[in-house]
Amino acid sequence: MNVKLKVWRQKNTQAPGEFKEYEAKDVNPNMSFLEMMDVVNNEITVKGEEPVAFDHDCREGICGMCSCVINGEPHGPEYKVATCQTYMRSFQDGETITVEPFRAKPFPVLRDLVVDRGAFDRIIQAGGFVSVSTGGAPDANALPVSKQKSDLAFDAAACIGCGACVAACKNGSAMLFVSAKVSHLALLPQGQPERYRRVKAMVDQMDKEGFGSCTNTYACEAACPKAISASNIARMNRDYAVALLLNDDMPETSGE
Amino acid sequence: MSLNSKIPPGPLAQKWSRHKSDLIKLVNPANKRKFDILVVGSGLAGASAAATLAELGYKVKCFCFQDSSRRAHSIAAQGGINAAKNYRNDGDSVTRLFNDTIKGGDFRAREANVHRLAEVSVNIIDQCVAQGVPFAREYGGLLDNRSFGGAQVSRTFYARGQTGQQLLIGAYQALSRQIGLGNVKMFPRTEMLDVVVLNGHAKGIVTRDLVSGKIESHAGDAVILATGGYGNVYNLSTYARGSNATATWRAHRKGAYFANPCYTQIHPTCIPVSGEYQSKLTLMSESLRNDGRVWVPKKKEDCGKDPRSIAEEDRDYYLERKYPSYGNLAPRDISSRAAKQVCDEGRGVGETGLGVYLDFSDAINRLGQKVVAQRYGNLFDMYHEITHENAYDIPMRIYPAIHYTMGGLWVDYNLMSNLPGLFVLGEANFSDHGANRLGASALMQGLADGYFVIPYTIGDYLATTKEGKPKTDNSEFKKAETDVADGIKRLLNTNGKRTVADFHKQLGKIMWDYAGMARTKEGLQKALQEIPALHEEFKKDLKLTGGNEEINQSLENAGRVDDFFELGQLLCLDALVREESCGGHFRSEYQTEDGEALRNDEQFAYAAAWQYNSGKTPELHKEAIVYEETKMATRSYK
Structure with a gap:
């Protein structure tokens, strides 16, 4: 198959960007989207031009580094699939494919399709952890956790931190990402001692980074390559409301 | 330089406990904050080490080439992590995990290291559960287990098919906590391009900021490399596309020995x-x-x-x-x-x-x-x-x-390379898996090294060294910066016709054809002619566009592939010299009648530690693999 590409090119954060067109010929439908980009980049380089910069690493949908908006959708057309696991069989022969970076104010474009998602790291640094230092942990089976809770926590913990939720949201909200981490830890007994302190610190940092508010369109959930549920946002809002009612000395809780 | 593995004396089961309680020196808590430690890599080994050392009070800088420390390729490990918990009541024990790992490694791993690994395996699970890692559970609320290759007990803890992800997120969160507290300074999108050695001690690194291209020096009292394996020398692998051996290879060029490069896992x-x-x-x-x-x-x-x-x-x-x-x-x-x-x-x-x-x-x-x-x-x-x-x-x-490389930089029992002050953790070192790694052992080793070994052993070096704190205006740092900048200029100014990807593909094919699943003397000799020839062509015919002072992914790759050419040669040389078959190293000339690996313990029960010899044939140093308590046997899984 043959496809045309309209790719966002931008030299650096300060420079203005523009779309440029490229052609990808004799594409095998079993190629991944990024492998198609590799081939196009190789041709661009041989011509003496600078290849398209894009973030990618594991190429198996788990590291969360890849971050393209393809035909207007973060991570492209397939549901529950990251950019790197998108295959050319998802496109039509002769199609023009538009490729852009994840766009949001807190994710400045660094070059072409590469954006800076450092804001996500700073939100985790503000509170997305259990404060246990290495050593001294009790035996792993000393604390039984219900399978149901553990599975729910896992579903939230499966977030890969890619930022598609932010790119999909018309408000540039990071609520799905933040609530996934809040839920992962709030659902487990290990997360209880800091439960309210955590949600407060993370939401405060989220606001500081300039992410927008949630208006319940669920575009985030639809774009999420790991199908993180928007119900996590409701859980976060409840916990945040409780946190606001409490003082800084957050009481211990026994779970939901 | 002679190789001293510093394996402590005494019975196998007591070596580690005696070593950490009697034999190694401690750093006073108030003095820890005076030491700067540079951690390169933020996967399981790097993140767990950086977090734990910061918790202890050391001042840590951590570097990764990805945009966030959460992306390291440990994240892609699927299956699980071993621990001798015996929660299944199926007869597991530290001794049994030790035995399985030694046997799985085809009797080419260091006995004392493997025993220590089996001992701390149980602490890892406890630590991870305390962090909130959502391991699979049974309806009664206790942890579930499954079995993995090379074991007859169920000792593998798992989190669906994403165990590596969940363990890495646990370590990433521990690291993030320390970054938030100001105890760790994190440098994402930063690649280490050289180690700086002063008076024989590793005292700093030179990095390139992958966004601005800025070359910078960082001085430290110790340098920890936790930069993973070198499987991408084959181009096609299960590694992340960005996984590379540049940090370990450049340390090798500065004097650190590279051990057993031919032990690769398929x-x-x-x-x-x-x-x-x-x-x-x-x-x-x-x-x-x-x-x-x-x-x-x-x-x-x-x-x-x-x-x-x-x-x-x-x-x-x-x-x-x-x-x-x-x-x-x-x-x-x-x-x-x-x-x-x-x-x-x-x-x-x-x-x-x-x-x-x-x-x-x-x-x-x-x-x-x-x-x-x-x-x-x-x-x-x-x-x-x-x-x-x-x-x-x-x-x-x-x-x-x-999929994995068991070889890596040579380290002693304290995980220190032959360059004092340079420590190597996780897949980047050579020590624990011998000639073959069993499933669910890589996560175990990465976290053992980072959470439970280096926090003790690094103190011994810091407490006894008299080197003092280096400064980055030292001439050695300036020289290293100049060398790195010159290397980048050389790559950018080649003005040839072929892309990096093209060269990498060709190198990978040579490696897979001649140093893949089965190796022969003729094939390896052929590879040892073809690789240097291709490297020469690379130096003359590479085509790069763009410059240094910007994001330039082809330039990053060119530096990595440049190092892979040399590493690939060493891998083939090591495979050629090792005239036996063991674990992942299979020489077709050495097999039993029914096609199984035929080891030669009399001649080859050693770790091959190679010393870089600036372009000439590297020098081989042998560390005898001595089994004090284990009996070497022919592996049988029949």
């Missing part, structure tokens, strides 16, 4: 190659072999048929046939070679003939599709995304691929 269950454009290979977790049965048609003429139409009696379940007691759970090296063998006989399946079936129909009949989906759902989804086939309905096709 994983038996990967999705087969589909075409020339392929950029990476995807692993399907070995845990699938708990319930999947591996087979090929008995008759060549059946290979093109729909597998569902091939009668039971016409199928060859070759692993069950050859290794009845371990069956489909035979260790990785053995399973991989068995797959190659049946494909070489012309009984491979799929378009290329390089594939075997992994069939779940028995498990689905026995357990129902729902249970199979619960256990492996995400893997079946992944398989479907890549191949567009439904593995609940039709058997998966799998083929071996490069």
Whole structure:
């Protein structure tokens, strides 16, 4: 198959960007989207031009580094699939494919399709952890956790931190990402001692980074390559409301 | 320089406890904050080390080339992590985990290190659970386990098919906490390009900011490399595209010995190659072999048929046939070679003939599709995304691929290389897996090194060294910066015609053809001629566009591939010199009558530590692998 590409090119954060067109010929439908980009980049380089910069690493949908908006959708057309696991069989022969970076104010474009998602790291640094230092942990089976809770926590913990939720949201909200981490830890007994302190610190940092508010369109959930549920946002809002009612000395809780 | 492994005296089971309580020096808590430690890499080993050292009070800087420390390729490990908890009551113990790991490594791993690994394995699980890692649980609320290759007990803890992800997120969160507290300064999108050695001690690194291109020096009291393995020397592998050996290789060029580079692991269950454009290979977790049965048609003429139409009696379940007691759970090296063998006989399946079936129909009949989906759902989804086939309905096709490298920088029992002050953790070092790594052991080793070994052993160096704190305006730092900048200029100014990707592909093909699953003297000699020739061509004919002071991914890759040429040569040389077969290193000349690896303990029971010799033939130093309590035996999984 043959496809045309309209790719966002931008030299650096300060420079203005523009779309440029490229052609990808004799594409095998079993190629991944990024492998198609590799081939196009190789041709661009041989011509003496600078290849398209894009973030990618594991190429198996788990590291969360890849971050393209393809035909207007973060991570492209397939549901529950990251950019790197998108295959050319998802496109039509002769199609023009538009490729852009994840766009949001807190994710400045660094070059072409590469954006800076450092804001996500700073939100985790503000509170997305259990404060246990290495050593001294009790035996792993000393604390039984219900399978149901553990599975729910896992579903939230499966977030890969890619930022598609932010790119999909018309408000540039990071609520799905933040609530996934809040839920992962709030659902487990290990997360209880800091439960309210955590949600407060993370939401405060989220606001500081300039992410927008949630208006319940669920575009985030639809774009999420790991199908993180928007119900996590409701859980976060409840916990945040409780946190606001409490003082800084957050009481211990026994779970939901 | 002589190699002193510093293995403590005394009975095996007491070495580590005695070492950490009596033999190594401590740093006073108030003094810890005076020490700067540089940690390169933020995977399981790097993140756990950086977090733990910061918790202890050291001042830590941590570097990773990805945009966030959460992206390191530990995240892609699927199956699980071993620990001798004996929660199943099936007879597991530290001794049994030790024995399995030593045997799995084909008696080429260091006894004392492996025993320590088995001992701390239980602490790792406790620590991770305390962090909130959502391991699989049973309805009673306790942790679940499963079995993995090379073991006859269920000791593998797992988090669906994403164990590596959950463990890495745990370590990332511990690291993030320390960053938030100001105890760790994190440098994402930063690549280490040189180690600075002062008076024989590693005292700093030179890095390149991958966004601005800025070359910068960082001084420290110790340098820790936790930068992973070198499997991408083969180009196609299950590694992340960015995984590289530049940090370890440049340390090697500065004097750190590189040990056992020929010990590479080929994983038996990967999705087969589909075409020339392929950029990476995807692993399907070995845990699938708990319930999947591996087979090929008995008759060549059946290979093109729909597998569902091939009668039971016409199928060859070759692993069950050859290794009845371990069956489909035979260790990785053995399973991989068995797959190659049946494909070489012309009984491979799929378009290329390089594939075997992994069939779940028995498990689905026995357990129902729902249970199979619960256990492996995400893997079946992944398989479907890549191949567009439904593995609940039709058997998966799998083929071996490069997955892990057991070799790495030589380290002593304290995880310090022969360069004082340079420590190497996780896959980047050579010490714990011998010639073959068992499944679910890599996560164990990475976290053991980072959480429970380096926090003790680094103190011994810091407490006893008299080197003092270096400054980055020292001439050695300036020289290293100039060397790095010159190297980048050289790459950018080559003005040739071929792209980095093109060279990498060609290098990978040489490596796979001559130093892949089966190696011969002739093949390795050929590779040792072809690789330097290709490297010369690379130096003359590389085409790069763009400059240094910007994001330039081709430039990053060019530096990494440049190092892979040299590393590939060392790998082939090591494979050539090691005239025996052991674990992942299979020399076709040395095999038993039924095609199993034939070890030669009299001549080769040593770790080969290579010293860089600026372009000339490297010098070999041997560390004898001495087993004080284990009896070396021929591995049998029959």
